[in-house]
Amino acid sequence: MIGLGLLGQLVTQYLYLSGAKEIYAIDPAESRIQLVPEKAGIHRMAMDAAKAKGEISKKTNGKMLDVVFDITGHPVVLAQATQLVNKFGRVILLGDTATPTAQGMGSNVVSNSVAILDIHGTMNYKGWDHPDMAALYLSYIMQDWYRSNKKGGGSSFAKLNNILEYFFVTNAGSTPRNWLCTSYTVLLLKDLGLDPLGTKADMRLFAGNPGMV
Structure with a gap:
């Protein structure tokens, strides 16, 4: 989970309630990190996504993550997020940046078959409104x-x-x-x-x- 604003806090809670085995909550703002519940399986990381790569690699023995949510709205984070997933992993953009043309995908998207999914608040999916x-x-x-x-x-x-x-x-x-x-x-x-x-x-x-x- 990259970006712990209001939406990021809610999604973190939903993931925990849904039974996610481990959640890595990432945000450079310590004040936002303190709002994340201290529960088993939730790793609170007060750093940006680029710095989190090394820490996550250590904690997962190099396996990295299955799914990464980018909820920052910042164009540079997408490329960083793709570095945190494993082969065939998924990066989910929740919301959008104001400058989508400034986004880059990252060097491993094709070689690792990384899927990038986009979700926006105006979308309804199969009656889920x-x-x-x-x-x-x-x-x-x-x-x-x-x-x-x-x-x-x-x-x-x-x-x-x-x-x-x-x-x-x-x-x-x-x-x-x-x-x-x-x-x-x-x-x-x-x-x-x-x-x-x-x-x-x-x-x-x-x-x-x-x-x-």
């Missing part, structure tokens, strides 16, 4: 909250609260996308009697996106 995605996301939130609540924990809510606070208070204005699921999450948790970010969290979120009200 935005309402279905939102419903799945909210079901995960509900399941995790009930599990934590039964155990008397609350650590999952605390981690979610940290992520929300980072992207919508600390970095307010720098992440204009991905409002939908996060805004739904805030309102859902408030309905459950929890209060992420304080009593005016929903107003802070919607203030930058009046169309959501």
